[in-house]
Amino acid sequence: MSFCERVAVVLVPPCTMLCVGAVVEVFEAANRLAGQRLYELSFYSRDGQPVTLQNGLAFPVRGALRDVTPGDWLFVLSEGVQRFADAGIFTGELARQAPRLSLLGGLGAGSWWLASAGLLDGYRATIHWQEAVAFGERFRQAIVSQHVFELDRDRFSCGGGLALFDGLLALIGRQHGAPLVEEIASHLCLERLRGAEERQRVPLMARLGEKQPKVTEAVMLMEANLEEPLTTDELARLTGQSRRQLERLFKQHLDMAPTRYYLQLRLERARQLLRTTGKSVVQIGLSCGFSSGPHFSTVYRAHFGIAPREERFSNETRGVDMPVAPSTQ
Secondary structure, eight states, X not given: OOOOEEEEEEEOSSOOHHHHHHHHHHHHHHHHHHTXXXXXXXXXXSSSSOEEOTTSOEEOOSEEGGGOOTTOEEEEEESSOOOOTTHHHHHHHHHHHGGGOSEEEEEETTHHHHHHTTTXXXXXXXXXXXXXXXXXHHOTTSEEOOBSEEEETTEEEEOSTTHHHHHHXXXXXXXXXXXXXXXXXXXXXXXXXXXXXXXXXXXXXXXHOTTOHHHHHHHHHHHHOSSSOOOHHHHHHXXXXXXXXXXXHHHHHHSSOXXXXXXXXXXXXXXXXXXXXXXXXHHHHXXXXXXXXXXXXXXXXXXXXXXXHHHHHHHHHHHTOOOOSSOOO
């Protein structure tokens, strides 16, 4: 039987049942589909008291942060930054625990508390996009990115929502391989998983506001039609505007033509399929709207600087690396 990794999750309000449930489902699915106990998941709070989730439910925990067993993976999960009276005591305990842990991570806005304890100084780190600007301004010693997740030595961080699945499954894949991750993703009905190099997708409504519904509508149509791309004229007709109006809006708000934005969506989808599935390069190219394998390879190399087959090989090479062995700072 393989080694069972202990995973401790410290809940710091605000937290929702949705994100707590996502963490539970990922690790429990890994155990079920592997047919053995790969991960032992436990929840903690700052003080050992149940945590009140945003739906009002008192979520039971195993103990306080100080009770976490040495050698564990420890994640701080939060969905927003709310100050509390004993924050200094909490971050001090995080700093005390850090050298005893094999992996320390922030989920959603949890990275804020790691950075507050000085535990992300000199590390690459990310956080939920809603906190990204304030995070970068406040913690200048951290190397802040807008990626979906970051794994830098014994530090891990990821955005909230679906990024929890992307990041946690990447960790599982490094330990137990891509086939198990594919099984878990299929079991959880996850159509695609994003890699560490992908940026968090800030919702267009958040980026543009509610005054640009036509751009948002056009992008939604693009995302729903990757295999058989729509023409710019079709997108304009379906969104009730002229081609010229659509092109002007994309240039004004996204700084590129609709055709360029559409191509980027298709290429990002292709890159994810290369990294997470066993489909052939030709199959992936066709499923992302490219007319042939050679055409797909040419466009892919021009955009990413690497051929699709090389992308797959480099990803497999990265996947055998397991940089979360026990260590100290």
